[in-house]
Amino acid sequence: MNASHPGPCSGSCPGGEGTPGRREFLAAAVAGMAGALAGCGKLSMEEFLQRNFRELAKDEIQKILLRLEKEYRAKFGKPVRVGIEEPMQGVVFGYALDLSRCIGCRRCVHACVRENNQSRDPQIQWIRVMEMEKELGVDVQHANHYYDPAVVPREGHFYMPVQCHQCRRAPCVKVCPVGATWQEPDGITVVDYNWCIGCRYCMAACPYGARHFNWGEPQLPAAELNTETHYLGNRPRPQGVVEKCTFCIQRTRKGLYPACAEICPTGSRKFGNLMDPKSEIRYVLENKRVFLFKEDLNTKPKFYYFYGV
Amino acid sequence: MPLRTPAIACAPRRGRRLAFLLGALLFLPARAQHGVKEKAEHPAPQAPEIQVPAPPFSEGVFPCSSCHDGKTMKPDPKRRELGMHTEIELKHGPESRWCLDCHDLADRDSLRLASGERIPFTSSYMLCGQCHGDKFRDWRVGIHGKRTGRWNGEKQYLLCVHCHNPHGPRFKPLKPMPPPVPPEKIRPSKGGRP
Ligand code: SF4
Numbered sequence: 191m192n193a194s195h196p197g198p199c200s201g202s203c204p205g206g207e208g209t210p211g212r213r214e215f216l217a218a219a220v221a222g223m224a225g226a227l228a229g230c231g232k233l234s235m236e237e238f239l240q241r242n243f244r245e246l247a248k249d250e251i252q253k254i255l256l257r258l259e260k261e262y263r264a265k266f267g268k269p270v271r272v273g274i275e276e277p278m279q280g281v282v283f284g285y286a287l288d289l290s291r292c293i294g295c296r297r298c299v300h301a302c303v304r305e306n307n308q309s310r311d312p313q314i315q316w317i318r319v320m321e322m323e324k325e326l327g328v329d330v331q332h333a334n335h336y337y338d339p340a341v342v343p344r345e346g347h348f349y350m351p352v353q354c355h356q357c358r359r360a361p362c363v364k365v366c367p368v369g370a371t372w373q374e375p376d377g378i379t380v381v382d383y384n385w386c387i388g389c390r391y392c393m394a395a396c397p398y399g400a401r402h403f404n405w406g407e408p409q410l411p412a413a414e415l416n417t418e419t420h421y422l423g424n425r426p427r428p429q430g431v432v433e434k435c436t437f438c439i440q441r442t443r444k445g446l447y448p449a450c451a452e453i454c455p456t457g458s459r460k461f462g463n464l465m466d467p468k469s470e471i472r473y474v475l476e477n478k479r480v481f482l483f484k485e486d487l488n489t490k491p492k493f494y495y496f497y498g499v
Numbered sequence: 500m501p502l503r504t505p506a507i508a509c510a511p512r513r514g515r516r517l518a519f520l521l522g523a524l525l526f527l528p529a530r531a532q533h534g535v536k537e538k539a540e541h542p543a544p545q546a547p548e549i550q551v552p553a554p555p556f557s558e559g560v561f562p563c564s565s566c567h568d569g570k571t572m573k574p575d576p577k578r579r580e581l582g583m584h585t586e587i588e589l590k591h592g593p594e595s596r597w598c599l600d601c602h603d604l605a606d607r608d609s610l611r612l613a614s615g616e617r618i619p620f621t622s623s624y625m626l627c628g629q630c631h632g633d634k635f636r637d638w639r640v641g642i643h644g645k646r647t648g649r650w651n652g653e654k655q656y657l658l659c660v661h662c663h664n665p666h667g668p669r670f671k672p673l674k675p676m677p678p679p680v681p682p683e684k685i686r687p688s689k690g691g692r693p
Pocket residue numbers: 291292293294295296297298299319349351453454455456457458459
């Protein structure tokens with residue numbers, strides 16, 4: 191960078207006395223940049239220069255996957271597959287949760303943590319189960335997130351698990367200043383962890399508390415690592431990025447049910463293709479009493495709650 | 500709806516006798532279909548193959564005919580307090596119901612519908628469906644109870660009795676898994692910033 195090159199506001203920048211002020215600014219900027227790079231620690235030049243996932247060519251993606259698999263192997267001491275399974279034609283995923291059946295056992299929360307390689311410490315959990323009083327109905331203000339009785343369900347209470355609603359009009363996507371998060375054609379909102387700058391605007395914008403920030407270096411014991419991963423899903427994340435539920439993109443794009451739906455002992459969780467009139471999810475939407483959480487915000491979620499009884 | 504008598508993927512802990520008997524019970528597909536030929540106002544999802552694990556018998560009780568062989572013990576159709584099976588506490592409409600409403604008097608290795616028709620234990624859902632028609636309808640399309648496997652393909656079912664003990668069907672409470680760490684207890688870990 192040439193600091194003496196006359197810029198467009200040379201001599202008339204507010205608060206500056208012409209060139210010296212600008213020079214100082216640029217020097218500070220360069221120092222800042224160096225500092226930022228140093229702060230990125232293990233970030234390789236390749237990684238630093240990597241472009242947004244959506245702009246990458248096929249061969250570039252392959253190189254990146256190989257690099258990531260090598261990194262993960264070195265870090266965890268075992269082979270990890272990073273896939274990029276693409277959305278299926280004619281598929282838009284939807285989810286429905288039966289509030290009349292959920293007993294708040296949190297099996298789903300912990301199955302999700304294991305399946306999706308969430309940091310054990312500092313703890314990150316994509317699903318949050320709220321305990322609420324039947325008398326008050328859905329009343330988030332008085333919800334208890336930390337209930338821990340000997341057995342559930344507790345008398346007079348019901349349970350409402352919340353996770354990413356995969357909004358059709360997703361505020362998180364709208365606010366991201368760098369386009370690191372977007373909605374895929376199958377309706378899953380994903381994050382490119384290599385493009386996320388950690389500004390956490392999306393967390394502030396999400397009305398469902400569905401996004402989580404890696405404040406610390408994620409601690410994930412190698413023995414508990416799920417080695418079947420997806421680039422836009424459950425691959426191990428670095429510190430300083432945001433993550434969220436992806437409807438188990440690494441499973442559902444292969445035709446499997448999400449881990450939370452598979453584990454739920456009460457069968458409260460229903461998942462499928464909204465475009466398929468014969469799917470379980472469509473049956474729920476057409477035959478049950480269904481409601482949307484915070485419908486008034488017009489986020490148009492693809493996560494529904496229903497009463498199965 | 501192609502709900503066939505399920506192919507049995509026998510759970511490991513079951514006795515060998517059980518596996519043999521259930522194998523024999525597989526020869527009843529036509530009968531099982533009969534029970535589910537219900538008029539569907541909504542097209543039922545296509546599930547190519549629906550497997551269920553074996554019915555959850557208590558250890559060593561099946562086949563029932565090893566005791567109830569019709570000879571050493573004479574079948575007694577009278578409703579009464581039993582000297583045997585005292586571990587079973589009937590909490591399923593006990594005023595109006597007793598053993599032989601569901602178990603067949605003459606063939607103890609079978610269940611019995613209200614019509615008198617015999618069905619195998621692997622088709623017990625037909626028996627439950629006689630009274631719980633709404634649950635049966637939802638179960639058939641995968642809404643009541645859970646399915647595992649593929650959302651776009653082969654799935655596994657559970658029978659009603661895997662989650663609901665037929666003698667006391669209320670879903671048993673569970674110990675919840677640990678709650679999340681409350682924000683005030685989150686500490687930065689190694690390499691983490693406060
Ligand atoms: S596993 Fe099922 S019953 Fe348990 S909390 Fe989750 S949704 Fe509710």
